Structures are given as C-alpha cells and as structure tokens.
Amino acid sequence: MLESLAGSSACDPRFEPLLADFAPSFLQIHAGTIFGMWADMTLAYTNPAWHRFAKENGASELPARWPLGRSLLDAVPDPIRPFFVENYQRCLAESRPWEHRYECSSAEAYRQFHMTAFPLPNGEGLLVVHSLVVELRHRRTEHPPLEENYRAVNGFITQCCHCRRVQRAEPSEQWDWIPEWVQAPPVKTSHGICSMCFSYYSSERQIDRGESPLPFSA
Numbered sequence: 001m002l003e004s005l006a007g008s009s010a011c012d013p014r015f016e017p018l019l020a021d022f023a024p025s026f027l028q029i030h031a032g033t034i035f036g037m038w039a040d041m042t043l044a045y046t047n048p049a050w051h052r053f054a055k056e057n058g059a060s061e062l063p064a065r066w067p068l069g070r071s072l073l074d075a076v077p078d079p080i081r082p083f084f085v086e087n088y089q090r091c092l093a094e095s096r097p098w099e100h101r102y103e104c105s106s107a108e109a110y111r112q113f114h115m116t117a118f119p120l121p122n123g124e125g126l127l128v129v130h131s132l133v134v135e136l137r138h139r140r141t142e143h144p145p146l147e148e149n150y151r152a153v154n155g156f157i158t159q160c161c162h163c164r165r166v167q168r169a170e171p172s173e174q175w176d177w178i179p180e181w182v183q184a185p186p187v188k189t190s191h192g193i194c195s196m197c198f199s200y201y202s203s204e205r206q207i208d209r210g211e212s213p214l215p216f217s218a
C-alpha cells in the first residue's frame with residue numbers, strides 16, 4: 001500500500017495502517033483534497049489532490065508550509081476553530097463520521113464543499129475527505145474596494161472567514177462582497193464572522209449531524 005500511496009501524496013508510516021479500510025485507488029483518484037490527522041489534530045497524510053490543488057492555485061510552497069506533524073488547527077480561522085475542535089473531538093470520541101458543508105469561494109466562483117471526517121481505528125485519528133458539490137459564477141452584488149468604507153477605527157478591515165464578505169465600518173451590520181479583496185486582502189485584514197455565517201454555524205452546532213441546512217446562498 002505504501003507504494004500505491006507514494007508519489008505526490010505524503011503519509012506518516014505510522015499512520016498508514018489506520019488507512020487499511022480505504023481503497024488505495026480511492027485515496028489516489030479522489031478529485032477533492034483528503035487529509036489524515038492524528039487524534040491531537042496534527043497532519044499525518046495528504047492525498048495527491050491536495051498536492052495538485054497547491055500547484056494549480058499557485059501555492060507550490062504549501063507542502064513546505066504544511067509538513068506532516070503540523071497542527072491542522074493552524075489553518076482554521078479563530079471564529080470557527082471551537083466548532084471544528086468540538087466536532088473533530090466528538091467524531092473521535094464517538095467513532096462516528098461527521099459531515100459538514102462549507103463555502104470556499106474564489107473571487108469569480110461560488111464554491112460549496114462537502115466534508116466528511118471518518119474516524120479511524122481505536123480513536124487514533126481521522127481521515128477528512130473534501131468534495132466540491134457546487135461551483136457557479138457569483139450572483140452577488142459587487143462593491144468597489146474603497147478602504148475608507150471598510151477600515152474600522154482600530155485600523156483593521158474584517159473579512160468573514162466563511163463567505164469572505166467584508167464588514168462595513170458603518171453600518172457594521174453590513175457585509176459586502178468585494179472580489180478584489182478575495183483575490184488579495186488589503187493590509188491589516190482580520191478574520192471575523194458575518195451574521196449570516198454565524199447563524200449557519202450556530203445551527204450546525206445544535207444539529208446532531210445528518211444533512212446540514214444551507215441558509216447561505218450564492
């Protein structure tokens with residue numbers, strides 16, 4: 001199996017036996033990214049699609065920044081980190097899969113992904129499989145990147161960590177879609193969460209797994 005997982009994937013040799021229930025061909029050919037993590041949420045496996053994604057998105061430095069052993073929580077923005085920690089831990093403790101839908105849009109395309117975290121034997125880790133389920137052109141109203149409208153008195157611009165809309169300085173309840181800042185956030189941009197995404201994550205937290213409602217839209 002090690003041979004079949006070789007090439008552009010990466011796997012901690014101690015993690016490999018935990019993947020015995022997954023067909024090597026599935027791990028190799030799945031179009032979406034897959035990563036494996038130990039119970040302490042450090043990276044133990046990345047599939048070929050993960051490496052392809054890095055290359056195709058001009059992030060060839062990604063594998064170097066994400067060596068096996070690095071905590072995956074470093075990749076999760078602060079506002080939604082407790083949500084992921086809670087669910088990963090429940091998945092490990094109860095040994096049952098956890099499913100979650102999330103948005104990961106580019107400046108041009110609305111993209112929605114489905115994620116399943118599969119518990120691995122003896123609560124030793126998780127295999128997290130991502131699949132693209134929706135991709136279409138944005139229908140959002142575009143706003144120009146005028147810093148004076150968005151930079152708060154503390155000097156920061158706040159972008160939603162989920163939908164990537166940007167919070168207005170005034171009124172602060174309004175979050176706008178600014179494609180230029182999805183492409184390249186301005187200096188001193190911090191992560192927050194807009195009210196729509198907060199509602200989504202709150203309802204997800206209350207629902208005991210199963211199909212997720214999708215209150216957010218393209």
Ligand SMILES: [Zn+2]
Nearest residue numbers: 160163194197
């Ligand atoms: Zn949002």
